[in-house]
Amino acid sequence: MADFDLFVIGAGSGGVRAARVSAAYGARVAIAEEYRVGGTCVIRGCVPKKLLVYGAHFAEDLEDAAMFGWDVPKKRFDWPTLRDNVLAEVTRIEAAYTDTLTNHEVTIFRERAEITGPNAIRLASGKQVTADKILIATGATPVMPKIEGIEHAISSNEVFLLDALPKRIVIAGGGYIASEFAGIFHQFGSHVTLVNRTDVILRQYDQQIVDRLIQISLRKGIDFKFHSTIDKIDRRDDGSLHISMTGCDDIEASALLFATGRKPNTSGLGLEAAGVEMGEKGQIKVDADNRSSVPSIFAVGDVTDRIQLTPVAIREAQAFADTFFGNTPHQVDYSCVPSAVFSHPPLAGVGMTEGEARNKLGQIKTYTSDFRAMKNALAGRDERSLYKLVVDGSNDRIVGIHMIGPDAPEILQAAAVAIKGKLKKSDFDATVALHPTMAEELVLMR
Template sequence: MSFDYDLFVIGGGSGGVRAARVAAATGAKVALAEEYRMGGTCVIRGCVPKKLMVFASEFPNAVQDAAAYGWDVSNGDFNWTDFRGKMHAELDRLEGIYRRLLDGSEVTAYDARATIKDAHTVTLSTGEDITAKHILVAVGGRPTVPDLPNAHLGITSNDIFLLDELPKSILIIGGGYIACEFAGILNGLGVEVTQYYRGEQILRGFDGEARGLIADQMREKGVDLHCGTNIVEMEERDGKIWTKATNGTEQTFDKVMLATGRSPNTDGLGLENAGVEMGRYGQIIVDEYNQTNIPSIYAVGDVTDRVQLTPVAIREAMAFVETVFKGNPTPVDHDLIPSAVFTQPEFGTVGLSEEDAREIEPIEVYSTSFRPMQTLFAGRDDRVMMKLIVSQETRKVLGCHIVAPQAGEMIQMVGIAVKMGATKEDFDRVCAVHPTMAEELVTMKSPVRTS
């Protein structure tokens, strides 16, 4: 049977674009369809604009610190309109790069929605049917809207970048990394931020000691954070949003942001037409080679709900091309992935949390928390934390957790050592770089606890 293309990719995010380009480089005839904007969640409505907002939100502290260091400066007003214009100009620039990369790779791009008709056919929103030997689904995820009364009154992380003006007050519902990141961002930009999370502590699944420090520092910086709290009612009143919490508190906010998780973008995709197996949350079930139960259909990225990180989607895309187009079956390695949460303070992590490691084997915990030199001199009460989880038997570092400015930059380097199987004694043999925060990673000599 002849096909229109060797590969048809549905989704123009980081994973889909990478797979299309690299597959085309092998000589394959490739097409890609994207219904919205090239770049996907990360470039258009996630990592990139969020990080630009993080940068913007940190300047008030920088200005205050500069004054403490002898500079004659003062805080001005933040101009959201100016910033938003520059931010979207940058997103336009990045989208243009994605399009040029596809064009330069001779990938045919369709600005249309594609759905699956059968194991080898996609249907475009233009009405055109296209056949392909292989179909790769890389449509990502979307914010989950919780089942709350009048939930339509809330905004999600997709909407935050499109606001005409910043609200004076906002309630953020959720305790995951997206909720906590935007709590810090908006607080830094001068918005009065209240955050409700129904769980006992924010950032569930991460290291407990790190979570506690981040929560304390968020409150110290002005976020009105309430754990064990949710809303039971929400109504529009006089152009604002009135809410009633589970603890009985009634408050009115300019905006309510719903940040309670993300769901795979599989609704209406037609996967059932081909018999693709799905999980209970709408995720596409794949094996270690990114292949579904239908041999011609593969999936990578957030739509599989494995590890929702852009670099992971890209690595999955590369493994897919190695397997399908280079004849080199390559399983995806999801072990020991370093990651950063851009809360304020920032959080970098790789490997096991103390709680998870303790359930597996006897461990030693090396941990220190202190006020760093830069902010201590400026009179701020900021604290940082460095933590290593070590196997008692093998001496390998099973996990590292850093709460500090630029923690993401640090954990990238630590991740290399942990991935290589470095032991605590390997860390100890490295000479400290002084004076830095990161030197604590190689100077902690005695465990604070064992279990």
Template sequence: MADYDYDLFVIGAGSGGVRAARLAAMSGARVAVAEESRVGGTCVIRGCVPKKFMVYASEYSKSFDTARGYGWEIGETRFDWPKFLMAKDIEIARLSGIYVRNLQNAGAELIHGKARLTGRHTIEVEGHGTVTAAKILVATGGRPWMPTDVSGIEHAITSNEAFHLEQLPKRVVVAGGGYIALEFACIFNGLGVDTTVVHRGPNVLRGFDDDIRSHVAEEMEARGIKVRLGTRITDIEKTADGLVSRCSDGHATTTDVVMFALGREPYTEGLGLDAAGVAVTENGAVKVDEYSRSSVDNIWAVGDVTDRINLTPVAIREGAAFAQTEFFNNPTTFDHEMVASAVFTQPQIGSVGLSEADARHKYGKVDIYMSKFRPMKETFYGGHQRAMIKLVVEQAGERIVGCHVVAPDGPEIIQMAAIAMKMGVTKPQWDATCAVHPTLAEELVTMRDKMAPPSLGAVS
């Protein structure tokens, strides 16, 4: 490796790239990281962290109503958007600084600039010239995808811009039915914005359990969010009254902001993968094996740029596995099975394992346990929000293969459920666990009645 400038060159200082770089540098390797934007990547700068702050802020509107139901006297409330933005930006800057310090403390060099591969071992960094590396790790993440067939699309924003709106809009339409679209719809709604969701599919949250999908849509509508399904925005016109979004079904909506959240794509544009001979998929993701190695034997990729499971903790684990394998002589892979996920809609979603439909396809016969109810906190003051808990059990071995929670703190609950399911817990073992009372989560271990199987001819 002495013939190269670096033992490892990482392109992208997000969660996966930083973890890999830190661990590799701690082995004594010469490591450099190039980042064209702020250190921290999507999650810290323009993703899950600032979004969670916005979720917290938006939840207070309902909390004030709940407090009144519990006897608190609360006067007029007002949300200060500029004040929130300033506090959010200060915290994001602090977290980004921690990433920088962690890299430096590990001995890795940070280079600010867009990096581009010019060969298998050569990288050109904008403003810094060309360097060489024995091993290269691509960790550039993803970015919002925008359609090109919508007239007036230049008037729309993505989730990136939603974090920096100068003013909180009074009206917004969100195009999309995935978790990012629904999370922002709930955020805007909770902050008092007249919110509409437009989604071309028959239901939201494609890929999730069908009962979750319908339950969340119902709860969002109960909060006042207008959910328009089976249609899409075809053109956007800027008028004196606002942005007019016309849909394929003939309906038009006038709002102050139009946000598109139709998914994300791997960020490989201008990366020079073709110059290095790195193979990619149809959507531009880097093709990798179980060790995150690309088609070129000295180039690897981790995180969203590989389009496997696009979650921050997964990118971190993939980055760590790469470093262990290549710099600590400890061959390590990350098991992508039974990875829990969270959706911070209102109510929130925690999910791990298979949906009912996927479980029936894989195992044939499954047992379903499901409960929908108003949590204790809601019933006290006459609130209407309902929780839903669902277990999917494969009949042959009684192993729980799916657990889905739609409720306040659902993501907090699912983390512990995921541990048991990763270990292969069975329904009898699950039921042998004594309930913690009074809690919402106790419903997980008190469901005893199986749901009736679907009728013949029903679509699972």
């Protein structure tokens, strides 16, 4: 008999969920993690980043407070205080994740694990174990370009550990990580330059919403260098960086953050030797039940490069555990996955963008609400929100909801139910508005 029914490699959100639920069903489960329990999301991703976002919002809130009658005589930001408090909260959550595993009698190996066969694992300590099923949940890792001086740059892994707030930071990339940290560091007082090799950012989001973010960001003072690439990085004697560019003038900066994508973290796991089929990006190819080309080896989360979002990894892990240990087989539906960018202001979307809907459906209708939030109006802040509904012209069904503005992700979570439930525009029209809110705009568009 194998040592375990299930051996999970990687204790991130997906791995922990699969381990906990499988153990709750009565399986003998072990999990191996070479760094810290919690994975990217908890340790160096969405959780600490969202806490930085909260901290950054105080910059404008304190400015706006005067118009609401509050006397805030002094405003000073201290990066080490926020950094250390965020890291302490991460440590607390890590302990909670560990307790969850321990309480479900999951064996935790705090070391690297590699696959040596369809049912065999070798730990870094040399210990050999066997399992009926092996689940890979090792996530993804930042992509760093191979250019001269790259050792002077940082990735999103190190950004939470900076000794000091950079006076001038260059951020390379056009995705959500680049956009989020551009907003965060700008609000903290850094001069931010965002460099992208094309003129397109946030490609998967509705273009009208993205254009609004760019307009607001430019007015705030964020500098964009489109159609530009970084060729070389030199560190000066005073610690500053000289960044040699193509497409624009060279840039002097205090720090350089690369946020140019993430690749599946599959290197050195022994997958090829075990016969696991891999994709061009190093991702593990799996079927709808998360099974790889080797029947006893499975994978969930970013390591499969399907949709790199924490809630998706958790859904995949839940489906895996339910199917193979809970006797309730089911598969993940990827057709209605909401997502958000915690920029300043944040944006969020679910379903088809206007462009996607036109290409797929042909006949569509769009409804928009372009307004200034009540709080911004009183504060004298000329920043406008934009909400959009994309509707199938043939049947009135809402196929996409997209928005940018304060609390847009919080509002969209509830609105995403409408897409999943295949509600029509007439259902929104028949819903009484909750006034005064920003969310009421969703049911007032005509």
